[in-house]
Amino acid sequence: MSIRKRTTKIVAKRHDLNYFKRMSRVRAWQWWLAAVALAAAGLWFGTTTLLRGGTLLSAGPMSSSHAVFGERCELCHVPVVAATRWTPALGMRRHVPDSACLSCHVAEPHHPAESTLHPRCSSCHEEHVGATHLAATRDAGCTQCHAHLETRDGVVRVAREVSSFAGNHPEFRLLRTATESERSAATALVFNHAEHLKAGLKGVSGPVTLACSNCHAATLGADGRQGDGMQPVKFATSCQSCHSLEFDRHVTAQAPHDTPEKVHAFVVASLTEFARQHPEVVAAEIRSWPQQPPLPGVAAMAAPRNAQQWLQASVFRAETILWRERCGLCHKSDQRLPVNGGLPVYQTVTQPAKWMPGAVFRHPAHRAVACEDCHTQALTATGEHAVLMPTIATCRRCHDGHSSPQGPALANGHAESGCFLCHSYHGPETAALTVKGLALAKLARR
Numbered sequence: 001m002s003i004r005k006r007t008t009k010i011v012a013k014r015h016d017l018n019y020f021k022r023m024s025r026v027r028a029w030q031w032w033l034a035a036v037a038l039a040a041a042g043l044w045f046g047t048t049t050l051l052r053g054g055t056l057l058s059a060g061p062m063s064s065s066h067a068v069f070g071e072r073c074e075l076c077h078v079p080v081v082a083a084t085r086w087t088p089a090l091g092m093r094r095h096v097p098d099s100a101c102l103s104c105h106v107a108e109p110h111h112p113a114e115s116t117l118h119p120r121c122s123s124c125h126e127e128h129v130g131a132t133h134l135a136a137t138r139d140a141g142c143t144q145c146h147a148h149l150e151t152r153d154g155v156v157r158v159a160r161e162v163s164s165f166a167g168n169h170p171e172f173r174l175l176r177t178a179t180e181s182e183r184s185a186a187t188a189l190v191f192n193h194a195e196h197l198k199a200g201l202k203g204v205s206g207p208v209t210l211a212c213s214n215c216h217a218a219t220l221g222a223d224g225r226q227g228d229g230m231q232p233v234k235f236a237t238s239c240q241s242c243h244s245l246e247f248d249r250h251v252t253a254q255a256p257h258d259t260p261e262k263v264h265a266f267v268v269a270s271l272t273e274f275a276r277q278h279p280e281v282v283a284a285e286i287r288s289w290p291q292q293p294p295l296p297g298v299a300a301m302a303a304p305r306n307a308q309q310w311l312q313a314s315v316f317r318a319e320t321i322l323w324r325e326r327c328g329l330c331h332k333s334d335q336r337l338p339v340n341g342g343l344p345v346y347q348t349v350t351q352p353a354k355w356m357p358g359a360v361f362r363h364p365a366h367r368a369v370a371c372e373d374c375h376t377q378a379l380t381a382t383g384e385h386a387v388l389m390p391t392i393a394t395c396r397r398c399h400d401g402h403s404s405p406q407g408p409a410l411a412n413g414h415a416e417s418g419c420f421l422c423h424s425y426h427g428p429e430t431a432a433l434t435v436k437g438l439a440l441a442k443l444a445r446r
């Protein structure tokens with residue numbers, strides 16, 4: 001039996017030393033396949049990135065508002081080489097200039113004249129994070145200025161350091177600065193909430209306990225649903241049942257709730273009519289003018305001697321009651337009330353629809369919260385002109401900073417606290433931000 005020796009020489013002979021010099025069928029195929037794959041990849045990359053806009057490079061899902069045209073990257077990412085008549089646009093810039101946003105939007109920055117910084121749109125509106133609400137911006141967008149506010153003229157008219165609502169946000173201006181007299185001037189009405197909300201208030205037919213809803217009703221929004229604020233309180237529906245405008249025991253009708261001129265005309269007309277219909281009552285009263293207790297501060301009137309004087313005396317007496325005890329209960333006057341037949345001038349009633357103009361507030365979002373949980377002073381304040389507006393501490397019970405825009409879902413009992421929730425950034429002049437004459441269907445088409 002011969003033993004085959006496994007020498008290195010024999011082993012080396014097994015290799016074909018010319019292998020790489022010859023082109024076998026298999027090798028030719030390998031070459032071809034590699035070349036085709038490379039060309040396909042190149043073509044694919046070229047078309048998607050350069051021509052279509054490069055979905056592949058996308059940094060993340062578009063916000064829902066922009067999703068319709070999200071694949072047309074070039075609308076925001078300005079091409080490196082602009083398209084010409086003959087060639088397509090090439091490449092795309094990573095950064096989005098404000099001018100790209102402004103080609104569709106009108107968006108004035110706020111306080112441009114006072115601001116020292118000019119932040120870019122994308123410093124607040126983050127794209128590619130799949131935001132369902134692109135306007136839900138992070139506080140950092142605001143605090144880049146408001147954490148330490150500087151203005152061009154060096155004067156800061158608002159709190160200088162505001163970096164979070166739950167942290168150093170100042171108490172609302174109204175509660176910080178409004179004095180009782182400013183508060184009273186706000187409506188020019190005399191009214192005491194706590195007094196009227198006491199249980200067992202004297203009503204027309206026995207004791208009643210009033211609720212906020214007896215006087216306050218929500219406004220109606222444009223869409224017919226509950227609006228943001230409260231309607232002005234109306235005398236006719238909320239006060240008159242207890243505070244009637246009767247003015248003479250002979251006349252059952254009440255004075256109209258109107259200007260003193262109209263009230264005067266009504267009083268004169270109704271007493272004249274009474275005298276015409278009941279001359280016997282007038283004659284009897286002329287014979288013995290009823291001695292009524294003199295009104296405080298008013299000289300007792302001489303007894304009338306004829307029908308003409310009866311009318312005058314009756315009007316005077318009715319109006320003295322009206323101007324002082326009826327209208328004067330609720331309406332304030334800067335002047336002394338007229339003593340001899342003149343008409344009073346009351347301050348004009350205003351019930352502001354907005355008490356905190358610097359912020360947004362919506363009652364409907366807080367339907368689940370009791371009125372007095374926020375307007376705590378309504379039940380307790382003894383002064384007529386207490387500010388009933390909630391303090392910032394009230395809001396912080398829920399808007400407590402435990403959530404952030406576009407962050408995790410809110411835990412129970414914690415409401416969003418981002419600046420954008422309560423404030424707008426783009427001034428009122430740009431309240432209606434418009435997408436300039438662009439058909440969405442056209443945008444989405446590529």
Ligand code: HEC
Nearest residue numbers: 054055057058059066070071072073076094095096122127
């Ligand atoms: C509505 C405008 C808009 C559109 C459309 C858009 N982007 Fe963006 N993209 C932005 C903004 C804003 C940024 C932030 C860049 C900046 O700071 O300027 C950004 C950033 C990027 C970045 C860089 C991310 C990073 O981390 O720096 C990439 C990559 C990108 N976009 C890819 C795309 C691609 C691919 C498309 C098309 C499928 C696209 N974008 C469409 C607005 C847009």
Ligand code: HEC
Nearest residue numbers: 065066075076096100101104121122125132133134135435
């Ligand atoms: C090609 C036009 C176009 C461009 C470019 C564009 N947008 Fe928009 N944007 C839209 C349209 C359309 C909507 C949806 C409007 C609507 O629903 O009424 C929208 C909505 C928005 C909204 C409101 C969405 C919300 O959720 O509240 C914001 C904020 C916004 N865009 C910011 C930007 C910013 C910032 C840029 C630049 C990075 C930009 N847009 C670029 C067309 C555009």
Ligand code: HEC
Nearest residue numbers: 111114115117118141142145155156157158358419423425
């Ligand atoms: C570029 C700097 C800058 C940025 C960013 C900025 N602000 Fe302001 N803000 C100002 C200036 C300046 C004033 C006016 C201060 C003054 O007149 O003394 C102001 C005033 C305000 C006021 C009080 C007066 C008013 O207009 O009602 C509020 C509230 C406010 N900003 C909220 C915000 C919110 C919320 C954001 C983020 C969405 C924001 N700001 C982002 C500069 C900025």
Ligand code: HEC
Nearest residue numbers: 146158159163164165172173356357358359417418419422
């Ligand atoms: C839950 C609602 C809410 C949030 C969140 C909120 N604010 Fe306010 N902010 C208000 C109200 C209400 C006022 C008072 C407005 C008024 O008096 O007209 C106010 C007033 C201000 C003022 C004026 C202060 C002054 O000197 O009177 C500034 C500045 C301000 N906010 C900035 C911010 C910033 C920045 C953020 C985010 C860090 C923020 N706010 C978050 C409700 C809010």
Ligand code: HEC
Nearest residue numbers: 187189191196210211212215233371372375378387388389
């Ligand atoms: C009998 C009618 C009546 C009832 C009941 C009533 N209000 Fe009023 N409320 C008024 C009148 C009138 C005004 C406007 C005059 C004024 O400002 O004092 C007013 C004004 C207000 C204001 C704005 C003025 C401010 O000072 O802030 C608030 C807030 C308010 N009411 C809350 C309440 C709440 C909360 C309740 C229930 C707990 C309530 N009201 C019950 C009649 C009423």
Ligand code: HEC
Nearest residue numbers: 190191192195201202203204208215233238239242329330
């Ligand atoms: C349910 C009955 C009732 C209603 C409704 C009512 N009031 Fe009164 N009001 C009273 C009673 C009772 C007093 C206490 C009278 C007294 O002390 O002689 C009073 C007192 C007043 C006073 C005198 C000030 C004070 O505190 O003594 C004013 C002003 C006043 N009401 C305004 C109003 C206004 C404004 C409305 C409608 C928004 C209204 N009231 C609705 C029952 C009512």
Ligand code: HEC
Nearest residue numbers: 233234235236239243258259260263326327330347348349
């Ligand atoms: C019980 C309280 C009360 C009495 C009494 C009362 N008013 Fe009023 N008055 C109101 C309230 C509340 C308003 C605002 C809402 C409205 O128009 O009903 C008002 C509004 C008015 C207005 C329109 C607003 C303005 O100032 O331009 C006039 C005018 C007016 N009253 C005149 C009178 C006259 C005149 C009398 C007496 C005849 C009178 N009122 C009696 C509560 C009262």
Ligand code: HEC
Nearest residue numbers: 212216229230352353354355356357361366369370371374
């Ligand atoms: C979550 C707190 C909260 C609750 C709950 C609440 N309010 Fe208010 N209310 C406010 C704030 C904040 C304002 C100031 C809004 C502004 O003018 O900017 C206000 C304003 C008002 C005003 C003044 C007029 C107006 O529309 O601005 C009246 C009246 C009023 N509230 C009555 C009520 C009544 C009635 C209820 C119960 C149905 C109620 N509120 C529940 C916070 C609250």
Ligand code: HEC
Nearest residue numbers: 360361362365366369374390394395397398399415421422
């Ligand atoms: C008892 C908890 C609670 C209190 C107290 C409270 N909020 Fe809210 N607030 C919420 C909740 C929950 C939402 C979200 C409601 C929704 O839109 O579904 C909200 C929403 C809001 C919004 C956005 C409304 C919208 O529709 O966009 C504003 C602005 C706001 N709150 C301001 C305030 C202010 C100012 C105060 C203090 C006067 C306050 N809140 C007190 C729970 C509260």
Ligand code: HEC
Nearest residue numbers: 098101105107119120121124135141142420424425426433
């Ligand atoms: C300092 C932060 C900040 C900057 C910078 C900023 N925005 Fe906004 N933007 C907001 C906030 C907060 C809102 C939501 C409140 C509002 O409407 O003002 C908003 C709302 C919008 C809306 C939607 C309004 C609506 O009615 O739904 C558009 C569109 C918008 N911004 C476009 C822009 C454009 C374009 C730029 C750049 C020129 C820009 N924003 C710069 C903070 C900012």
